[in-house]
Amino acid sequence: MEYEYKSILLTYSSSIEEKHSQLLNEYFAKEWEYVDSISQPISTGTQYEAKGGIIVILKKKKDNLAV
Secondary structure, three states: OOEEEEEEEEOOOOOOOHHHHHHHHHHHHOOOEEEEEEEEEEEOOOOOEEEEEEEEEEEEEOOOOOO
16 A cells, blocks of 8 residues: 655744644545654753744555556
8 A cells, every 4th residue: 555645844933823723634634644743842042942843744545546
């Protein structure tokens, strides 16, 4: 079984926004499946740490229409 993969970058300042949830739900409704996520912390040189964004990795079964 072959899969196609897609990565989606979700950027945010202090929290994930509702639009990101809606975007992911649209992909899930189209049969994409969650695989993993990658986040990159941003160091500010103090005790405060923020995240610059999250990459969400999705997969979907390939439609093999070719004979």
